[in-house]
Amino acid sequence: MERTASSLPSTPLLRGNKGARSSQSADKSGDGTNVDRPRPVEVVELPEAIAIAAGGFHSCAITHRQEVYCWGDNRSGALGDGSAESRTKPVLVQGLANVTALACGTGFSCAETEIGEVHCWGRGSFGQLGDGSTEDSPRPRRARASSVQTK
Numbered sequence: 001m002e003r004t005a006s007s008l009p010s011t012p013l014l015r016g017n018k019g020a021r022s023s024q025s026a027d028k029s030g031d032g033t034n035v036d037r038p039r040p041v042e043v044v045e046l047p048e049a050i051a052i053a054a055g056g057f058h059s060c061a062i063t064h065r066q067e068v069y070c071w072g073d074n075r076s077g078a079l080g081d082g083s084a085e086s087r088t089k090p091v092l093v094q095g096l097a098n099v100t101a102l103a104c105g106t107g108f109s110c111a112e113t114e115i116g117e118v119h120c121w122g123r124g125s126f127g128q129l130g131d132g133s134t135e136d137s138p139r140p141r142r143a144r145a146s147s148v149q150t151k
Contacts, residue, residue, distance in 0.1 A: 030059060030071040032089050043071070046090045055104030061090065062102050068093040068111055076107040077138030078122035084138060093121070095140050111140070118143040 030043035043049075046069055049061040058072030058079060069090035070079040077084060080093035093111070096119060101112040108122030108129060119140035120129040127134055130143030 030088070030090060034088060044089055051102055053102045053104040053109070055109060056106030058104060058107075058109070060093070060102055060104055060109050062099050062111075066098045066100070066114075068096050068099050068102060068109075070109060073107075074138075076123035076136045078104070078107050078109055080109060080121040080138070080140055082138050093140060095119075110143070 030046065031037065031041040032044050043059075043061070046061060047063040047065065047067070050064055051062040053060050055072070055078060058070055058074065060068055060070040060079075062068055068080070069092055070081070071087045071090045072079070074081070074084055074086045079087055079091055080096070081087075081091040082094055093109075096111055096113070098114040099111045100114055103110050105128060106123070108120060108124065110118055110120040110130070112118050118130065120131070120143050121137050121140045122129070124131070124136050125134055129137055129141055131137075131141045132144055
């Protein structure tokens, strides 16, 4: 089955101009503060989200333009913005376009593009990034085809 941004599951989404909502704690909530939030809050400064994924200490969303924005803990580069600075608001993941699927783990994230490429960034200490290394990467790296299986 070919996956497009419009065919992604819609369960965790809010449509319209409200963007995504998050109920994570501290800087992971995406509302621009470091305050723990026991209830969902609107993620600020995020273009309209069509999908969202939550990792151990960060979250990411695919926008209607098929770009990826991430926010939260960034010590291992999980936000993909080239820095190690944690963010309370979403930042654009550098070097990704036409994203159709997204997944987040503890300290790392991966995205699949329309042409089936998988790019991962963040913590790589156990080979999570699929590029054959065990190094962290603050920017997306293309995963090797032999180490990635997609549906």
